[in-house]
Amino acid sequence: xxxxxxxxxxxxxxxxxxxxxxxxxxxxxxxxxxxxxxxxxxxxxxxxxxxxxxxxxxxxxxxxxxxxxxxxxxxxxxxxxxxxxxxxxxxxxxxxxxxxxxxxxxxxxxxxxxxxxxxxxxxxxxxxxxxx
Numbered sequence: 001x002x003x004x005x006x007x008x009x010x011x012x013x014x015x016x017x018x019x020x021x022x023x024x025x026x027x028x029x030x031x032x033x034x035x036x037x038x039x040x041x042x043x044x045x046x047x048x049x050x051x052x053x054x055x056x057x058x059x060x061x062x063x064x065x066x067x068x069x070x071x072x073x074x075x076x077x078x079x080x081x082x083x084x085x086x087x088x089x090x091x092x093x094x095x096x097x098x099x100x101x102x103x104x105x106x107x108x109x110x111x112x113x114x115x116x117x118x119x120x121x122x123x124x125x126x127x128x129x130x131x132x
Contacts, residue, residue, distance in 0.1 A: 026090065026113045032066020035059075043129065054130045062087060062114060062122040070113040073106040078128035080104045085122030088115045 036059040044051035062068065062085070070090075082102045089096050089104060091112035098104060100123075106112065116122045 024090065026070035027067050028069050030067070030069050032063030032116065033068060034061045034063075038125075040130075050129075052131055054132060055127070056130050057125065057127045060124040060126060062116045062124070064116055064119050064121065066116050068114040070111065072111040073128075074108050076106075076128050076130055077108065078106040078126050080106065081125040081127075083123040083125050085116065085120045086118045087122040088117060089113075090115070 038057040038059050040054045040056035043053040043055055080103065082098050082100055082104070084100050086097060086099050089098060089112055091110065114122075
């Protein structure tokens, strides 16, 4: 299950944005992005077989008019909690709008990018398994 509302309830009311997404060129850079590490833990000392991996949390903001570069989550599964704002995610030929309280799951098959077309800053709190 990819899209969840905080607390595990499916977010069935997500808005699909009416954009001919296949006509958009995904950005190769980040614009208006600020990242602040919150914490990280070495998983190799916690779980056998996870040597060289960290569990980390970050506080990320996306300014109005900003975007994240297209990227994948191969070897980096992520839960992305949206704390504030409204943002559009582009994935698998579909553009979806998310709001504060939504959680987006990104697994090894995920390639996506984000865009803030609103007037307010978007705040993400992603938690991922990362190989530094």
